[in-house]
Every structure is written in structure tokens, then in C-alpha cells.
Amino acid sequence: MNDRVAVMGVGNTPFKARHIDKTFPRLAYESVKAALEDAGATKEDIGSTVYAIYNDFFEHCAMPDLHIHYQLGLARKPGSRITCGGATGGYAVRAAVAEVASGMHDVVMVVGVEKVGDVANVFDMVKSITYAADPFFEASLGASPAGSYGGAILWHMENYGTTEEDMARVVVKNKGNARNNPDAQSPMEVTVEDVLGSPLIIYPLKILDHCLNSEGAATIILASEKAVGRFSSDPVWITGVGASTESGRQAERDDAGKSLFPAVRASALEAYEMAGVADPGSAIQVAEVYDSFSGVEICLYEEFGLCGWGEGVQFLTDGRADMGGSNPVNPSGGLIGGEHAIGATGVYQVVEIVRQIRGEAGARQVPHVTRGLAQSMGGARGAYSVSIVVEG
Amino acid sequence: MADDRDPRFVPIKVQDGFAVIPDRWKVDFRVSAGELSRFYIELKENARLMGTRCPNCGSVYCWPRSWCKDCYVDCEWVEMSGKGKLTLCSRVEISLSDIQKEVPFFQGGVHLDGARYPVVVMLRPVEFEDLHVGMPVHAEFLPSEERTGRIRDFYFIPDE
Ligand SMILES: [Zn+2]
Numbered sequence: 286m287n288d289r290v291a292v293m294g295v296g297n298t299p300f301k302a303r304h305i306d307k308t309f310p311r312l313a314y315e316s317v318k319a320a321l322e323d324a325g326a327t328k329e330d331i332g333s334t335v336y337a338i339y340n341d342f343f344e345h346c347a348m349p350d351l352h353i354h355y356q357l358g359l360a361r362k363p364g365s366r367i368t369c370g371g372a373t374g375g376y377a378v379r380a381a382v383a384e385v386a387s388g389m390h391d392v393v394m395v396v397g398v399e400k401v402g403d404v405a406n407v408f409d410m411v412k413s414i415t416y417a418a419d420p421f422f423e424a425s426l427g428a429s430p431a432g433s434y435g436g437a438i439l440w441h442m443e444n445y446g447t448t449e450e451d452m453a454r455v456v457v458k459n460k461g462n463a464r465n466n467p468d469a470q471s472p473m474e475v476t477v478e479d480v481l482g483s484p485l486i487i488y489p490l491k492i493l494d495h496c497l498n499s500e501g502a503a504t505i506i507l508a509s510e511k512a513v514g515r516f517s518s519d520p521v522w523i524t525g526v527g528a529s530t531e532s533g534r535q536a537e538r539d540d541a542g543k544s545l546f547p548a549v550r551a552s553a554l555e556a557y558e559m560a561g562v563a564d565p566g567s568a569i570q571v572a573e574v575y576d577s578f579s580g581v582e583i584c585l586y587e588e589f590g591l592c593g594w595g596e597g598v599q600f601l602t603d604g605r606a607d608m609g610g611s612n613p614v615n616p617s618g619g620l621i622g623g624e625h626a627i628g629a630t631g632v633y634q635v636v637e638i639v640r641q642i643r644g645e646a647g648a649r650q651v652p653h654v655t656r657g658l659a660q661s662m663g664g665a666r667g668a669y670s671v672s673i674v675v676e677g
Numbered sequence: 678m679a680d681d682r683d684p685r686f687v688p689i690k691v692q693d694g695f696a697v698i699p700d701r702w703k704v705d706f707r708v709s710a711g712e713l714s715r716f717y718i719e720l721k722e723n724a725r726l727m728g729t730r731c732p733n734c735g736s737v738y739c740w741p742r743s744w745c746k747d748c749y750v751d752c753e754w755v756e757m758s759g760k761g762k763l764t765l766c767s768r769v770e771i772s773l774s775d776i777q778k779e780v781p782f783f784q785g786g787v788h789l790d791g792a793r794y795p796v797v798v799m800l801r802p803v804e805f806e807d808l809h810v811g812m813p814v815h816a817e818f819l820p821s822e823e824r825t826g827r828i829r830d831f832y833f834i835p836d837e
Pocket residue numbers: 731732733734735736745746747748749
């Protein structure tokens with residue numbers, strides 16, 4: 286990157302299944318107001334804004350960013366929208382980092398928001414997502430998002446002996462971590478047996494293995510190094526950004542060796558190289574990752590190089606991903622316990638890592654954090670992925 | 678959802694003191710299959726599964742591509758044998774789709790003989806337990822009066 290990029294302000298709404306009392310522009314506004322206050326800034330400081338809003342159906346609007354931007358009092362300043370499935374938030378952060386690092390703007394805001402519950406029912410909600418499938422072939426099968434991730438999980442089970450019990454432990458961890466996050470949607474004390482006994486969606490994935498559907502918003506304010514002094518907060522730096530893609534069809538993958546999510550792997554390696562991370566197991570002290578399904582998180586430990594191929598279950602059962610472990614993963618509760626307001630997710634992951642680095646994470650604080658990883662992905666089996674290294 | 682009226686004309690509801698506005702998006706399409714047309718026409722008219730081959734590198738694509746993404750040259754049509762190997766099988770217990778409503782149904786990956794990549798297709802085993810990754814499978818086509826030219830017109834079953 287040409288210029289260093291700092292995060293100067295973070296803010297978010299609580300995440301819930303339903304914010305019946307707020308529209309999506311209001312949710313966005315509340316997270317923006319919180320982030321401006323956090324930075325000691327006003328809207329006049331903002332040079333440009335990037336919106337992370339995934340799905341037109343959830344906002345029942347094809348240009349939802351315009352209707353937020355004007356109401357934020359930012360007309361006649363640039364505003365644009367990124368939509369990249371579950372990686373929408375990550376890609377929006379990346380676009381904003383580029384605007385700052387290139388010298389185009391000194392201060393750029395990223396606003397992620399989603400209002401999933403405005404879709405009338407879960408069937409229409411899933412239908413809205415399946416409209417992302419390959420429109421000429423796969424869409425006519427009516428395949429679900431669960432199916433695309435299920436394939437990778439089944440491969441892990443067959444080749445490494447990963448079990449449904451192992452995956453259930455991820456749910457116990459993430460819903461348990463969410464109990465320490467006042468903004469989380471689904472704090473729960475669950476047992477492995479509870480998870481195994483919940484209704485099956487598509488083998489081996491059960492209801493409790495599934496990520497949440499949330500409403501809420503998250504905002505971060507980025508600044509160039511020379512603009513850092515304008516704000517009252519201490520800077521936290523984005524030192525590595527990696528982004529990648531894969532085929533949007535479920536089964537179509539060029540050989541990626543042992544990687545089940547090659548776009549994730551590629552994005553992580555790019556971010557590590559930019560940040561100078563040589564040994565992720567020791568360098569990544571905390572991570573907020575895209576646990577779309579419980580078993581996916583086990584695969585991700587390996588993709589991120591926190592452990593070797595096939596060692597994900599061991600990494601989990603050794604407690605390394607737990608609070609108090611060597612590399613706590615998803616202290617916020619992740620997508621299973623914390624939130625999945627889709628466009629907001631990749632932004633909120635950065636919010637959480639910034640709070641961890643500042644020592645502002647309250648009951649879920651990981652001690653002595655100086656570096657963390659935020660990663661989001663989307664499309665059929667992680668066809669988009671963004672990895673972001675954040676440092677104090 | 679027993680209410681079949683167009684939601685756009687249904688009165689607002691009040692929930693916990695907040696207004697909820699029923700609304701609907703409904704858009705129909707007429708999608709030009711363009712350079713991919715032969716795939717759909719052969720499927721519907723002749724129960725043939727068509728792919729394409731790159732004349733430069735020899736890659737066979739099914740689902741067909743009209744150009745090779747590596748060589749940037751136009752591909753030529755080839756008929757697939759409809760035989761392949763199962764790469765993945767899954768049993769869907771809760772359908773959230775309005776295309777496949779009856780459960781359970783079976784979907785999976787099949788690596789068609791000669792093709793570069795696997796495809797995701799419908800499976801129709803007698804029992805789910807009959808399916809094993811790596812097993813040989815082949816395509817069966819719906820009778821002509823039931824075919825609509827979509828990839829739901831065929832499904833895969835284990836060889837013998
Ligand atoms: Zn070629």
C-alpha cells in the first residue's frame with residue numbers, strides 16, 4: 286500500500302433477528318453516529334463512503350446506498366456500494382482502504398447494513414440468496430446455500446474423520462462466546478447433545494450448525510496516516526488486505542491441493558504477505574472468521590495456517606480456538622452466536638478486532654492483543670473471500 | 678400466508694406499536710440462451726447432454742462454455758456420454774426452495790467422463806445409502822412430454 290491506513294472510529298447497532306422499530310437507513314445512521322463519536326469526528330470529516338449492502342431483496346431496493354447516503358447529509362460527496370455475497374463487508378473495507386492508500390481521500394467511511402427480516406418469510410429469504418446461483422444452469426436445481434458448504438464439510442469428514450460431534454463443539458464455543466457480547470443476537474449455553482439433536486437441514490448440517498440471520502449495522506472510519514491527528518482516538522492499523530475469488534458454481538474448482546476453500550487460502554496468504562506475517566499460528570492472536578456453518582470454522586483454521594491440513598479438529602479440541610487458548614477464534618460469537626447481518630458482517634469483524642486491540646472488548650477481551658485477523662467469504666462455497674490483518 | 682392477495686394492496690399491519698408494510702417484488706424474465714442455445718434445445722428435443730471442447734487445449738466443458746477461459750478461443754459442441762463418477766452426494770431434508778418442494782431429495786456432484794469439472798445435479802437413488810463417492814453413475818432423462826429444457830430434465834443413478 287502507498288500510504289498506511291488507520292481505523293479511527295468503530296460503531297455498530299445491537300444485532301437482532303428483527304429490529305421492528307427501525308428502518309435500514311436508521312440502523313445505518315445509528316452505527317455511523319456511534320463510529321463518528323468514537324473517532325471524535327463529524328460527518329464533515331468524511332471524504333467518501335463505501336456501503337456494504339449485500340442483497341437488494343433484503344432492503345427491497347436496488348440502490349439502497351443512495352437512500353442512506355443522502356439522509357446521512359453526505360450528498361455531493363462520493364458514495365458507492367459493494368455487493369459480494371457474504372464477503373460484501375470485507376470487500377467494502379478493501380475498497381475503502383484502497384481509496385485511502387491511493388491518496389484519493391484522507392478519510393473514508395465503510396457502512397455495512399442489512400435488514401434480512403424485512404423479507405416476509407424464511408423461504409423468500411433463502412430464495413433471495415439462491416438468485417445468486419449460476420443463472421444458466423445450477424439455479425434451476427433450487428440448490429441451497431447449505432449445500433455448497435456441505436460439500437466441503439463432507440470431504441473433511443471423509444478424509445480426516447471429522448465428526449458431527451466435533452462440529453457441534455464449534456457451536457458450543459461460539460454461542461457461548463456470544464454470552465460475553467452485549468450486541469450478540471444468540472448468546473446461548475448449549476451442549477454438543479443439543480446441537481446433535483436439532484433438526485437436520487442437509488446432512489450433516491443441523492439447524493444449530495447454521496449461521497444466524499440478523500438485522501443490524503456496523504461502521505468503521507478509515508484515515509490516512511497524515512490525517513490521524515484530526516481525531517481523538519488512537520489509531521489501529523490495517524496492515525494487510527487480501528482478496529480472492531473462485532468459480533460461482535458449487536463443484537467447479539481448479540486443483541487447489543488440500544485447500545477446500547482456495548479463495549480463502551489465497552486471500553489469507555496475500556494479507557499475510559502484505560502485513561509481513563510469516564507464522565500465522567503465533568502472529569494471529571485473535572480472529573473473527575466466517576463460520577457460516579460450524580464445520581466450516583474447522584476447515585478455516587487450516588486454510589489460515591493456524592494449524593496444518595487435517596489438524597483443524599485437534600486445534601479445536603486442544604482448546605486453541607477457545608477464549609484463553611493460543612488463538613481465540615470468534616470471541617464475538619461469530620456468525621453462529623453473534624450476528625450475520627450479511628453486508629454488515631465483514632465490517633463488524635473489523636470493529637471487533639479493533640476493540641480487541643484497543644482493550645475495549647469487555648468480558649470477551651483477549652489479553653495483550655496486538656494483531657488480529659478478520660475474514661469474510663460468500664458465494665458458492667466461499668467463492669469470494671477477503672482477509673484483513675489489523676494491528677495496534 | 679393463507680392470504681393470496683397482492684401484498685402491495687393489503688393494509689399495513691401494526692406490530693408492537695410499529696407499522697409493518699406488506700410489499701412484493703415480482704419480476705418475470707425471458708432469458709436469451711444465445712450462444713448456449715444448443716444445450717437446451719438438444720436436451721429438450723433429443724434428450725442429449727451437450728458439452729463443449731476447446732480446440733486449443735482440449736478441455737471439455739459441461740456445463741458448456743462458448744469460449745475457453747484459458748485459451749480465449751471459441752469452443753466446439755460435443756455430446757457427453759452421460760456417464761461419470763459421483764464426487765459428492767447429499768440428502769436435503771428441509772427444502773427452502775420453491776423449485777424442489779418435496780423432501781427428501783438428493784443432489785450431488787458428478788464428474789462426467791472427459792469433462793474438466795464436476796457439475797451439481799439431481800440424484801435419484803433407490804436408497805440414499807446406495808450412493809458412494811467415486812461410484813460410476815449415469816444420466817437418465819425424463820420422457821419427452823415432461824422435459825422442459827432445464828437441467829432438472831435428467832438425473833443420475835448408479836450404474837447397475
Ligand atoms: Zn483451452
